[in-house]
Amino acid sequence: MESGSMKWRVKGKQELNSASAITVRSVLNAITSKVSPTDERPIIPLGHGDPSHFPSFRTTCIAEDAIVDAVRSAKFHCYSSTTGILPARRAVAEHLSNDLPYRLSPDDVYMTIGCTQAIEIMLAVLSSPSANVLLPRPGYPYYEARAAFEHLEVRHFDLLPEKGWEVDLDSVEAVADENTVAMLIINPCNPCGCVYTYEHLEKVAKLAKKLGIIVITDEVYDHLTFGNKPFVPMGVFATIAPVVTVGSISKRWIVPGWRIGWLVTNDPKGILRQSGIIDSIIGYLNVSADPVTFVQGALPQILEKTKEDFFSKIKGVMREAANICYDRFKDIPSIDCPFKPEGSMFVMVKLNLSLLEDIDNDTDFCLKLAKEESVIILPGSAVGMNNWLRITFAIEPSSLEDGLARIKAFCERHSNSKMQ
Template identity: 70%
Template sequence: MENGSKKWAFKGNKALEVADAISIRGVLNVLNDNLKGNDNTKTAIPLGHGDPSVFPCFQTTPIAEDAIVDAVRSAQFNCYSPAIGILPARRAIAEYLSQDLPYQLSPDDVYLTAGCNNSIEIIISVLASPSANILLPRPGYPMYESHAAFNNLEVRHFDLIPEKGWEVDLDAVEALADESTVAMVIVNPGNPCGSVFTYQHLKKIAETARKLGIFVIADEVYDHLTFGSNPFLPMGKFGSIVPVLTLGSISKRWIVPGWRLGWIVTCDPNGILQKSAGIAESIRRYCNISADPPTFIQGAIPQILEKTKDDFFAKIINLCSQAADICYDRLKEIPCITCPYKPEGSMFIMVKLNLSLLEDIDDDMDFCLKLAREESVVVLPGVAVGLKNWLRITFAIEPSALEEGLRRIKTFYNRHMKKQ
C-alpha cells in the first residue's frame, strides 16, 4: 500500500459465498440478471419463486389487512416485543395449531420468528456443534443447507422417491444416521415436490426417528394448502411417539410473505425437548440474540387467525388446484419434460429433463439460463434444490401468465429439440 501503510487486515466471510451459492435467491438472482441480457420485448414470467402475492388473483383477505390497521392504530404495539413474541400472539398460534392435534399446545410452546426462514436459521444454529449432523431431504428447500454450511453443521441427504409420491426413503434415513445425528427434516406439504404425506407415512417417519433417537423438524409453511386426495396432517400428531419441532408462518396460507411472521413450536407432550435435551432453552436463548417480527404484526395475529373465513382459504386452494391441473397437463405436451407426480399441495411441481432430446443444452442450469434469455421465463433449475437435470416450476401465478409461460417453454423446446 502507499506511504508504507499496513495491509488491510479485514475481509468478507468466505462461508457466505458457499451459503449464497446454494440458496434459491442466489440462483434466481443469476437467472434474473440473464433476463436483462435478452433482446426481446416479452414480459418476464416468474415460474421460479413461491410468491403469488404479486398477482391480482392471489390477494390476502381484507380481514388480515384490517387486523394490521387495527393493530397500528391501537398504539399498543409500537414497543419492542419480548424475544419469543408477545403473549396474545403466541396464545393465538397455540390455539390455531391445536385444532389439528390430539393434545393442547401452550403459549410456552410457541416462539415467534421473522418468517419461516428465520425459524430455519434459529434451529440450524441451535443444533450446530462440531460433531453433529442433520438429515435433510433431497430434493428439498436449500435454506437448510445454506445455514448448515454457514454454521459448519454436517448435512446428510436422504432421497424422496418420485414414483411413490415423493415419500421419504426411510431405509436411507436409517442407513445415514449414527450416534452424532440430531434430527431429520421433512417438508410437508412439499416444497419443491408438491407432495402431501399420508397419515401412515408420517407415522412411519415418527417411528423411524424414535428408533434412531432423533427428533423431527417439520417444515409446514404450506399447511392446509392441499387439493389432492391426501389432506394435510401435521407431524405434531405423532409428538407422543417422537419430539417434533414445527416450523410455520402466515406467509403462504394468507399470501403475505412480506409480512415476515413465522413460528417454531414444540409439539412434544412428553417434554423431551424441554426437560432432558435443552433444545427449547437453546431456542429461547437464540431468540435473545435474533431479530423478532414487527410487534404490530404480532398484535394483529389473534384477529387474523380467529376471524379469517373458510371461503378465503377455499378460494386460494381452488386457484392452486386449477393452476396445478393446467401446469401438469401442459407440461405433458413438452417431450423433453417428464412429470412423475401430479402435485397435491403447496405451489410447485418437480419435473425431469431429458437432455438427450435437446441440442446445445448442457444441463438444467444451462436450460434455465437460455430459457430466461430467449423467452423471458424464469424457472428454477433442479440443482438448486438438490436434483440435477430436474426443474422446479411454480404454478401459483395468474392463470393467463401460467399458460403463456408454459407455451413459451414448449416454443423453447421446439427451437432446441434434437433433429432426427
C-alpha cells in the same frame, strides 16, 4: 499515511459467500440476469414462490384490517418480549391445536421473523462439532445454506418420485449414525408438491424414535392442499418422537413480506426441555432480532377471523394451475411430469436431455430459456436433483399458460432432430 501502504486487518467471511451461493435467491438472480433487454414480452416468473404480485392471490381484507387495527390501537409500538408477545403466542397455540390430539400452550410457541428465522434458530441450536442433520433430496436449499453457515454436517435422504415423493425410509436409516440429531420433513412439500399421508408420517415418527432423533417439520404450506390428501401435521406423532414445527402465515395468507412466523415445540414427554433444546432456543432469541410487534398484535385477529371461503378460493386457483401444469407438460416430449402436485405451490419435472440439442444440463436449460423466452425457472440441481426443474404455478393462470407455451416453443426449437 496513504491507505494503500497500510495493512488493514479486516477481512470478509468466506463462509457467507459460499453459503449464499446455494440459495434459491442467488440462483434465480443469476438466471434473471440472462433475460434479453430487447424482449418486449413480460418476464414470466416460474421460479420463486411469491404469488402476492398477482390479483388472483390478494390476501384477505381480514388480514389487512387486522394490521391497521393493531397499528391504530397504539398498543404495539413497543419492543417485543424475547419469545413473542403473549396474545400472538396464544393465538398460534390455539390455531395449531385445532389439528392436534392435545392442546399446545403459549409456552410451546416462539414467534420468529418468518419461517426463515425459525429455520436459522433450529440449525444453530442443533449445531456442534460432531452433529449431523438429515435433509430430504430434493429439498429446500436454505437448510443446506444455513447448515453450512453453522458448520453443521448435512446428510441427504431421498424422496421417491415413483411413490409420490414419499420419504425413502431405508435411505434415512442408511445415512444416520450416532451423531445424527434431527431429520427434516417438508409437508406439503416444497419443491415436490406432494402431501404426506397419516400412515407415512407415522412411519417417519417411528423411525425417528428408533434412531433417537427429533423431527423438524416445515409446515409453511400447511393446509395448502388441493388433491385427495388432507394436511396432517407432524405434531400428531409427538408422543412417538419430539417434533419441532416451523411455519408462518406467509404462504397460506399470501403475505410473505410481513415476515411473521413461529417455531413450536410439540413435546408432550418433555424430551426437548430435558435435553436443553428449549433453553438453547430461548438463548438464541435473546441475542437476535424480534418480529415486528404490530404484526404480532394483528395475528390473533388474522388467525381467528379469516373465513374459510378465502382459503377455498386460493386453493381453487392453485388446483386449476396445477392441472394446467400437468396437462401442458404432457405435450412436451423432453419434459416429464411424473406426479400431479397436490399441495404447496411447486412441481418437479424431469428433463430428457437426449431429446434436446445444445442443452448441457438443467442449469444450461434455465439460462438459455431466460435469454430466449424471458421465462424464469429454478434448475433442479439447486434443490438436489440434477436435470430436473422446479416450477412454481402460483401465478396468474393466463401468465402460467403463456409461460408454459414459451417453454414448449423453446423445447421444440432445441429438439434433437436425430431423435425424431
